[in-house]
Amino acid sequence: MQTPQYDPSLDDRPLSDIELDDLDQLLQSLPGAMNVEMLDGYLCALLLDPLPLAQRPGDDWLPAVWGDEPGAEDPAPFASGRQRKRATVLVLRHVHAIACQWQRDPGRWEPLFSIAEAGGQEWVDAEDWCIGFLEGAALNPTAWDRRFDEPLLGPVLAPIALLGGDEEALDAETDQRLADPEERAALARGVVEGVLLLVQQRSAPAEPA
DSSP states (O other), X not given: OOOOOOOTTSOOOOXXXXXXXXXXXXXXXXXXXXXXXXXXXXXXXXXXXXSOGGGSOHHHHHHHHTTOOTTOSSOOOOSOHHHHHHHHHHHHHHHHHHHHHHHHOGGGOOOOOEEEEETTEEEEEOHHXXXXXXXXXXXXXXXXXXXXXXXTHHXXXXXXXXXXXXXXXXXXXXXXXXXXXXXXXXXXXXXHHHHHHXXXXXXXXXXXX
Protein backbone atom coordinates (compact mmCIF):
# COMPACT_ATOMS: atom_id res chain seq x y z
CA MET A 1 0.00 0.00 0.00
CA GLN A 2 1.36 3.41 -0.99
CA THR A 3 2.02 5.69 1.96
CA PRO A 4 0.07 8.98 1.83
CA GLN A 5 1.98 12.23 1.46
CA TYR A 6 1.54 15.17 3.83
CA ASP A 7 -0.99 17.65 2.46
CA PRO A 8 -1.15 21.12 4.11
CA SER A 9 -4.83 21.37 3.17
CA LEU A 10 -5.72 18.51 5.50
CA ASP A 11 -7.86 18.80 8.61
CA ASP A 12 -5.89 20.87 11.15
CA ARG A 13 -7.91 19.93 14.23
CA PRO A 14 -5.52 19.05 17.07
CA LEU A 15 -5.86 15.51 18.27
CA SER A 16 -8.03 15.18 21.35
CA ASP A 17 -6.59 13.62 24.49
CA ILE A 18 -8.51 10.45 23.64
CA GLU A 19 -7.11 10.36 20.11
CA LEU A 20 -3.57 10.95 21.40
CA ASP A 21 -4.00 8.12 23.88
CA ASP A 22 -5.39 5.86 21.15
CA LEU A 23 -2.40 6.67 18.93
CA ASP A 24 0.05 6.06 21.77
CA GLN A 25 -1.55 2.71 22.60
CA LEU A 26 -1.46 1.72 18.96
CA LEU A 27 2.21 2.64 18.64
CA GLN A 28 3.06 0.74 21.82
CA SER A 29 1.56 -2.37 20.23
CA LEU A 30 4.08 -2.21 17.35
CA PRO A 31 7.61 -3.44 18.12
CA GLY A 32 10.16 -0.67 17.57
CA ALA A 33 7.59 2.08 17.00
CA MET A 34 7.91 5.58 18.45
CA ASN A 35 5.86 6.70 21.42
CA VAL A 36 3.83 9.90 21.06
CA GLU A 37 6.56 12.05 22.67
CA MET A 38 9.16 10.79 20.18
CA LEU A 39 6.65 11.20 17.36
CA ASP A 40 5.98 14.81 18.32
CA GLY A 41 9.68 15.67 18.27
CA TYR A 42 10.18 13.77 15.01
CA LEU A 43 7.37 15.67 13.30
CA CYS A 44 8.66 19.02 14.57
CA ALA A 45 12.08 18.34 13.05
CA LEU A 46 10.48 17.42 9.73
CA LEU A 47 8.43 20.62 9.70
CA LEU A 48 11.54 22.70 10.44
CA ASP A 49 13.64 20.98 7.80
CA PRO A 50 14.68 23.15 4.82
CA LEU A 51 12.86 20.66 2.57
CA PRO A 52 9.11 21.28 2.98
CA LEU A 53 7.38 18.21 4.32
CA ALA A 54 4.72 18.44 1.59
CA GLN A 55 7.52 17.79 -0.94
CA ARG A 56 8.82 14.72 0.90
CA PRO A 57 7.19 11.40 -0.08
CA GLY A 58 5.37 9.73 2.78
CA ASP A 59 7.39 6.58 2.19
CA ASP A 60 10.52 8.55 3.15
CA TRP A 61 9.41 9.41 6.68
CA LEU A 62 6.23 7.66 7.85
CA PRO A 63 7.68 4.12 8.05
CA ALA A 64 10.09 5.24 10.78
CA VAL A 65 7.12 6.08 13.00
CA TRP A 66 6.11 2.42 12.98
CA GLY A 67 9.71 1.25 13.40
CA ASP A 68 10.14 0.32 9.73
CA GLU A 69 12.96 1.15 7.35
CA PRO A 70 11.90 3.00 4.18
CA GLY A 71 10.92 0.43 1.57
CA ALA A 72 10.81 -2.42 4.08
CA GLU A 73 9.42 -5.63 2.59
CA ASP A 74 7.74 -6.59 5.86
CA PRO A 75 5.85 -3.51 7.13
CA ALA A 76 4.92 -3.01 10.75
CA PRO A 77 2.47 -5.69 11.93
CA PHE A 78 -0.74 -3.69 12.04
CA ALA A 79 -3.76 -5.74 13.00
CA SER A 80 -5.53 -4.63 9.83
CA GLY A 81 -5.37 -2.20 6.95
CA ARG A 82 -8.02 -0.17 8.73
CA GLN A 83 -5.81 0.16 11.81
CA ARG A 84 -2.87 1.26 9.66
CA LYS A 85 -5.03 3.84 7.92
CA ARG A 86 -6.29 5.26 11.23
CA ALA A 87 -2.77 5.54 12.61
CA THR A 88 -1.62 7.28 9.45
CA VAL A 89 -4.54 9.73 9.52
CA LEU A 90 -3.86 10.59 13.17
CA VAL A 91 -0.16 11.22 12.47
CA LEU A 92 -0.95 13.42 9.46
CA ARG A 93 -3.51 15.38 11.45
CA HIS A 94 -1.06 15.88 14.30
CA VAL A 95 1.75 17.18 12.10
CA HIS A 96 -0.62 19.56 10.35
CA ALA A 97 -1.97 20.85 13.66
CA ILE A 98 1.60 21.64 14.76
CA ALA A 99 2.27 23.49 11.52
CA CYS A 100 -0.92 25.52 11.87
CA GLN A 101 -0.19 26.37 15.52
CA TRP A 102 3.26 27.66 14.60
CA GLN A 103 1.77 29.75 11.84
CA ARG A 104 -1.08 31.23 13.89
CA ASP A 105 0.32 31.58 17.41
CA PRO A 106 3.68 29.84 18.03
CA GLY A 107 3.88 31.22 21.55
CA ARG A 108 1.03 28.93 22.61
CA TRP A 109 2.58 25.80 21.13
CA GLU A 110 3.17 23.06 23.70
CA PRO A 111 5.37 20.07 22.85
CA LEU A 112 4.44 16.62 24.13
CA PHE A 113 7.07 16.17 26.81
CA SER A 114 7.09 13.36 29.35
CA ILE A 115 6.55 13.77 33.07
CA ALA A 116 9.22 11.88 35.00
CA GLU A 117 8.95 10.89 38.63
CA ALA A 118 11.43 9.59 41.19
CA GLY A 119 11.60 9.79 44.95
CA GLY A 120 8.26 11.55 45.13
CA GLN A 121 9.49 14.33 42.85
CA GLU A 122 8.08 15.10 39.38
CA TRP A 123 9.66 17.07 36.54
CA VAL A 124 9.24 17.74 32.84
CA ASP A 125 11.57 15.54 30.80
CA ALA A 126 12.11 16.12 27.07
CA GLU A 127 14.43 13.16 26.44
CA ASP A 128 12.05 11.07 24.31
CA TRP A 129 10.95 14.17 22.41
CA CYS A 130 14.56 15.07 21.64
CA ILE A 131 15.37 11.52 20.52
CA GLY A 132 12.52 11.79 18.04
CA PHE A 133 13.64 15.24 16.92
CA LEU A 134 17.16 14.03 16.20
CA GLU A 135 15.78 11.07 14.27
CA GLY A 136 13.88 13.50 12.08
CA ALA A 137 16.97 15.68 11.66
CA ALA A 138 18.95 12.60 10.63
CA LEU A 139 16.89 12.41 7.44
CA ASN A 140 18.71 15.55 6.26
CA PRO A 141 22.03 15.45 8.14
CA THR A 142 23.88 18.02 6.05
CA ALA A 143 21.35 20.77 6.74
CA TRP A 144 20.95 19.95 10.42
CA ASP A 145 24.67 19.52 11.12
CA ARG A 146 25.14 23.01 9.74
CA ARG A 147 22.47 24.37 12.08
CA PHE A 148 23.88 22.69 15.18
CA ASP A 149 27.33 24.04 14.30
CA GLU A 150 26.23 27.65 13.78
CA PRO A 151 27.80 30.02 16.37
CA LEU A 152 24.46 31.63 17.27
CA LEU A 153 21.96 28.83 16.64
CA GLY A 154 24.05 25.91 17.84
CA PRO A 155 24.08 26.84 21.56
CA VAL A 156 20.30 27.34 21.51
CA LEU A 157 19.81 23.89 20.00
CA ALA A 158 22.34 22.27 22.33
CA PRO A 159 19.68 21.03 24.83
CA ILE A 160 18.14 18.91 22.06
CA ALA A 161 21.47 17.28 21.27
CA LEU A 162 22.26 16.85 24.96
CA LEU A 163 18.97 15.19 25.93
CA GLY A 164 18.46 13.18 22.77
CA GLY A 165 22.02 12.17 21.92
CA ASP A 166 24.02 9.07 22.71
CA GLU A 167 24.31 8.73 26.49
CA GLU A 168 27.45 6.61 26.17
CA ALA A 169 29.24 9.58 24.60
CA LEU A 170 28.69 11.80 27.66
CA ASP A 171 31.49 12.65 30.04
CA ALA A 172 31.07 12.14 33.78
CA GLU A 173 30.30 15.80 34.47
CA THR A 174 27.54 15.95 31.85
CA ASP A 175 26.15 12.62 32.97
CA GLN A 176 25.92 13.93 36.53
CA ARG A 177 24.27 17.10 35.27
CA LEU A 178 21.59 15.10 33.49
CA ALA A 179 20.88 13.15 36.66
CA ASP A 180 19.58 16.36 38.29
CA PRO A 181 15.78 16.71 37.80
CA GLU A 182 15.95 20.50 37.98
CA GLU A 183 18.65 20.54 35.32
CA ARG A 184 16.60 18.30 33.06
CA ALA A 185 13.58 20.55 33.50
CA ALA A 186 15.70 23.58 32.62
CA LEU A 187 16.98 21.83 29.52
CA ALA A 188 13.40 21.03 28.51
CA ARG A 189 12.61 24.76 28.65
CA GLY A 190 15.69 25.36 26.54
CA VAL A 191 14.39 22.91 23.95
CA VAL A 192 11.22 24.97 23.56
CA GLU A 193 13.23 28.17 23.19
CA GLY A 194 15.42 26.62 20.49
CA VAL A 195 12.47 25.30 18.51
CA LEU A 196 10.63 28.61 18.66
CA LEU A 197 13.75 30.35 17.39
CA LEU A 198 13.78 28.03 14.39
CA VAL A 199 10.08 28.69 13.85
CA GLN A 200 10.75 32.42 13.94
CA GLN A 201 13.61 32.09 11.47
CA ARG A 202 11.48 30.03 9.12
CA SER A 203 8.63 32.56 9.26
CA ALA A 204 10.81 35.64 8.81
CA PRO A 205 10.57 37.24 5.35
CA ALA A 206 13.62 36.79 3.18
CA GLU A 207 15.94 39.76 3.00
CA PRO A 208 16.10 41.45 -0.41
CA ALA A 209 19.15 40.53 -2.46
